[in-house]
Amino acid sequence: MGYFDAASGAPLHPVARQALLASLDEGWADPARLYREGRRARMLLDAAREAAAEAVGCRVDELVFTSSGSRAVHTGVAGALAGRRRVGRHLIVSAVEHSSVLHSAEAHEADGGSVTQVPVDRGGAVDPVVYGDALRADTALACLQSANHEVGTEQPVAAVAKLCRQAGVPVLVDAAQSLGWGPVDGDWSLLTASAHKWGGPSGVGLLVVRKGVRFASQGPVDERESGRAPGFENIPAIVAAAASLRAVRAEAAGEAVRLRELTDRIRARVPRLVTDAEVVGDPVRRLPGVVTFSCLYVDGEALLHELDREGFSVSSGSSCTSSTLTPSHVLRAMGVLSEGNVRVSLPPGTAEEDVERFLAVLPRAVTAVREKLGAPVSKTVVREADVLVVDSLGKRCPIPVIELAKVIGDVPVGGLVRILSDDEAARLDIPAWCEMRNQEYVGEEPADRGTAYLIRRAT
Amino acid sequence: MGYFDAASGAPLHPVARQALLASLDEGWADPARLYREGRRARMLLDAAREAAAEAVGCRVDELVFTSSGSRAVHTGVAGALAGRRRVGRHLIVSAVEHSSVLHSAEAHEADGGSVTQVPVDRGGAVDPVVYGDALRADTALACLQSANHEVGTEQPVAAVAKLCRQAGVPVLVDAAQSLGWGPVDGDWSLLTASAHKWGGPSGVGLLVVRKGVRFASQGPVDERESGRAPGFENIPAIVAAAASLRAVRAEAAGEAVRLRELTDRIRARVPRLVTDAEVVGDPVRRLPGVVTFSCLYVDGEALLHELDREGFSVSSGSSCTSSTLTPSHVLRAMGVLSEGNVRVSLPPGTAEEDVERFLAVLPRAVTAVREKLGAPVSKTVVREADVLVVDSLGKRCPIPVIELAKVIGDVPVGGLVRILSDDEAARLDIPAWCEMRNQEYVGEEPADRGTAYLIRRAT
CATH class of the missing domain: 3.40.640.10 (Type I PLP-dependent aspartate aminotransferase-like (Major domain))
Structure with missing residues (x-):
């Protein structure tokens, strides 16, 4: 189970x-x-x-x-x-x-x-x-x-x-x-x-x-x-x-130690198993059974479906799930990445082998989703003076961040990328991506449609 | 059961x-x-x-x-x-x-x-x-x-x-x-x-x-x-x-007929089995399984205990139950007797013999309660001019009605009884008693303590 x-x-x-x-x-x-x-x-x-x-x-x-x-x-x-x-x-x-x-x-x-x-x-x-x-x-x-x-x-x-x-x-x-x-x-x-x-x-x-x-x-x-x-x-x-x-309560003390060890494994191994993944939440002062991470360039709902097909039931604070159109208010308040978000919360009694199987399945699932999403080729990139403009209007998370990642190498260090997006998740995920990638997030400004996010290539 | x-x-x-x-x-x-x-x-x-x-x-x-x-x-x-x-x-x-x-x-x-x-x-x-x-x-x-x-x-x-x-x-x-x-x-x-x-x-x-x-x-x-x-x-x-x-619902049509027949029995037989009992509620336009009656000179809570001892669980809208200090608002709105009130509501599947056993037990239970309550001798009867005054202050339902019933024969036809009571149930039960007994309820007036209820002996 x-x-x-x-x-x-x-x-x-x-x-x-x-x-x-x-x-x-x-x-x-x-x-x-x-x-x-x-x-x-x-x-x-x-x-x-x-x-x-x-x-x-x-x-x-x-x-x-x-x-x-x-x-x-x-x-x-x-x-x-x-x-x-x-x-x-x-x-x-x-x-x-x-x-x-x-x-x-x-x-x-x-x-x-x-x-x-x-x-x-x-x-x-x-x-x-x-x-x-x-x-x-x-x-x-x-x-x-x-x-x-x-x-x-x-x-x-x-x-x-x-x-x-x-x-x-x-x-x-x-x-x-x-x-x-x-x-x-x-x-x-x-x-x-x-x-x-x-x-x-x-x-x-x-x-x-x-x-x-x-x-x-x-x-x-x-x-x-x-x-x-x-x-x-x-x-x-x-x-x-x-x-x-x-x-x-009678089982709590022992079970807390056991589950904490299992979630520690997930905390430690997800960033090694999945590229561009970020574990969020306090590493020490935390509940025994809960661990949450986000994966760049991944659609949260698609990832839930992949994991469900493999027999794992988890939840997501991503904006791209059918029940929510905005990223979780928790991830937003923390200022961390929301795309490809997965919360694993283990019930007492969770078997060690189920956690191991989850860790074996996860990288495949993330890769499958990324491959599907890798397809869209950005046809809407325009160079305006020294700014590379990417029109992601009408595209849902995680597409704007994927397009940003694709073009950042096309501008020189110090150059600017301007992403137009009307997806609420972009406001959280573009700055979070910049922090993960050591790029400089300049800020946002209103655009004719949606919002323009400005990123300066730093490395 | x-x-x-x-x-x-x-x-x-x-x-x-x-x-x-x-x-x-x-x-x-x-x-x-x-x-x-x-x-x-x-x-x-x-x-x-x-x-x-x-x-x-x-x-x-x-x-x-x-x-x-x-x-x-x-x-x-x-x-x-x-x-x-x-x-x-x-x-x-x-x-x-x-x-x-x-x-x-x-x-x-x-x-x-x-x-x-x-x-x-x-x-x-x-x-x-x-x-x-x-x-x-x-x-x-x-x-x-x-x-x-x-x-x-x-x-x-x-x-x-x-x-x-x-x-x-x-x-x-x-x-x-x-x-x-x-x-x-x-x-x-x-x-x-x-x-x-x-x-x-x-x-x-x-x-x-x-x-x-x-x-x-x-x-x-x-x-x-x-x-x-x-x-x-x-x-x-x-x-x-x-x-x-x-x-x-699948069983409703048949069960309604059966329960209606059982409650009809109770409606018909309670007044014959128990003296001074009044069945209340519409005799025709009514739920199949519910029948409610009140018994003069009976304390509702004591009657529930007697019936519980005999294995019957019923409820009461009387004021004299531990959960309520005033008579049921329903009985009050109907203007019917509340003392010794019993609601029988039969669940689907109720066996005929259980109803028969209830009808066998009920008269004994009522008599037992009445015997216990019959004891108090009214020492507070005073004749003032042509009015017989009964002081029931501090006495709970059904005592005021019991005292009224005891003294009504002591005044000539046309004479007045004045009952002093501070029990909320008296306001309902004294007029209801008058209607059941064909006596004339004259009305109430404020007294130094509680309320004075005036009754004229009519028969």
Whole structure:
């Protein structure tokens, strides 16, 4: 099995499956009812909450179950912002948060609030000092993920939480990617997570709100889950989520070492196996199972198809996949190459030989895609005075970069290439290519159509 | 098995269980992904949507899956109101809607909108003419359940939808109680339902928005479920929901006849078996499996415990249950007795002998509760001029009615009894008792503490 996309969703853990089956028979009734089926459901729900609270490291009455991780984030952000509305309406997020956090921030802005996005370094991490500088007198809430979902980089949550605590600002930690590996350190105020990321079933998220944190649920609520998650509780799934969290935690220490060794292999060997590949994300402070790299002159979607044909399921932050038309906001915020991007996220239990087989297959797959893409011959190169102009209008990533690479040798050192492109990915990938190739990226300027990117040949 | 609370939640249908198990292995991955596990998940999701749309009688692209029926209502009401914000901010609901609709209405009012509650008759149904009269030039949305969840009464949805259509107002139908029995007739605009009410798993609701209905999702959204239900789709549960809807529909015609006969028995025999019992809800236009009755001089919670001890799980709209301190808003809106209230809602497949056993057990259970409650001797009866005054302050339902019944014979025909009570249920139950006993309810007036209820002995 070559399912290497655990960061999107892990296959159901055997313990989750077992717990789900058992509680389908015991936990289907309304836990608010007084009769035996209701009491049984209530007991299962209470026990699951205790197990989950223990794994998080919080009080039982601080934790509610939501219908997904995204829902936990939406509810948590909205409730914390509303709880501190008198203080102000300023929200801080990192630039590389999960889309659920960024969607919450967009909704907050649309509603008249203000948002600061804290930038990240090329490794994908925020600098606590920079994060702290974003704090204002009217800051109602600060959000920071425990670790990034696309490149695996761990964030300095404890340091940021300390600065926020000094400023009296609550911190919401999206722990979706890390909760299966261990509790989140530091003095956070709210925490969210998603069961299907650790091998639990779909349909269960966690929202933890520490005692003393001001919180006002928004929208219609009911009497369930402390008024924070309306609707009938999905108890079989909740039981399975809690049981599997306990199970993956029991295996976490050993499995982290093993997966880290496997992703270290990928980190080390991809740049040797594939020319013009760049591994992105922090090499040390990172999740055990995630490794992300980008390959020049490769169409991300085509590469996913090649790898899928070979039996490997991975994801891509490239712009050229059918579900996205712009490069991943994470890669953009890091300022790294997005073309030919591949995220490998190994589920616990991944076999060493599957990783080795992936490393054997990858170079062939990249070469196959590059060969297909090598075909287009640039017929639109015009020399204007001392500038070589390449018209890549209407061409999608990675064609503009391929055309740039083809012509850079045609100008003398110190000469200029001007690429016209209307593909959003070019804005990220042309500067990234320049950095990888030690060429000088001069800058961009508006053109009649699209944007003109200027590159000076440096070597 | 005496689980007679299907209106709260039905046990998992065998087809749902089977489908859930099968799709745990096939449907756990992200349907937005391009690799094989993602494509498989997408196919399952698409097939489930087709099956559900067929059962509802709508287009596939009109139906999204939400995380619960309540969530479908909250999203549907908020989105439809926002979509017609320019028209106005007036919302119409019936007085007997499910709490999720009423919670949405409360949130709308808190946000500055206006709400009209349309009253119901003693059978629990709205009058289409009265409903139509509530329509205003600024009405943005009208909500009407297909059938009531507490008394089973069917609402005249088609007639109301016709009036609304003439006025250009969209109608949202909460079909949670009826969708398993058949599609909702009439020209409705939005529809909501909940899978665990028809034997599907928890964690799945349906929201249908007809093409052409203006709809603007509120709060953070993402790319899933047409931007109407954010968060990772719970595909195994969705597949199980759709499969079980199809299965219960296949059995619906025959099972409706059978359950209707069983509830008819209860309707007919309870008043003969239990003195001072009143069956409530429309005797004809009603759901097949639901029958509700109230018993004078009975504490609802004590009766639930007696029945639970005998192996029967039912629910109660009485005020005297641990989860509620006021009588059910449905019984209140109908103006019927709430004390000793019992809702029997039979799941499909209920055995005839279980119903017979229930009818055998019920009189004993009621008698046991009445004997326990018969004890309190009214020491607080004072004769003032021609009025007998009973001080029931601090006494909970059903004590005030018991004390009234004890003293009514102590005044001459034409004489007055004045009951002082601070229990909210008395406002409903004293007039209801008068109607059952052919006594004259004169009215209420404020007292130093609580409320004074005046009753004239008529017979």
